[in-house]
């Protein structure tokens with residue numbers, strides 16, 4: 001009797017821990033659709049292009065580099081977005097939460113890399 005109670009308790013604990021890990025993994029993976037929305041809503045697209053391809057639809061001087069697919073890990077993006085260099089404005093946690101940055105990262109990761117120049121026939125004539 002006592003032993004079965006202990007084993008029920010133990011398996012409940014293991015399930016909880018497993019679930020918590022599962023949730024962390026899901027949160028880390030980010031939500032692509034939400035990231036895509038945030039990329040527009042928070043103005044990232046103005047300097048980095050709608051597909052994170054780089055470029056600018058903002059006034060001259062706001063050119064942002066290509067972001068997709070990301071070259072740096074999500075941890076680095078989180079730090080960078082809060083303390084950017086050059087012409088990028090900082091986004092505090094009040095404007096953009098860490099989990100929203102994760103979603104933007106997931107969106108950028110979902111975008112395929114551009115083809116290499118050697119694979120574009122028109123550029124090889």
Ligand code: HEC
Pocket residue numbers: 039042043044045046047048058062063064065066067071072077080081084085086087088089091096104
């Ligand atoms: C006003 C223009 C502007 C806006 C808006 C903007 N950025 Fe940037 N971003 C830049 C510029 C310019 C750089 C390059 C700065 C440098 O080279 O010092 C940059 C660099 C970055 C980098 C580093 C890229 C790398 O690989 O080194 C990341 C990541 C980034 N931006 C993400 C974002 C995200 C996410 C948003 C929206 C929440 C955003 N940016 C909004 C202009 C902008």
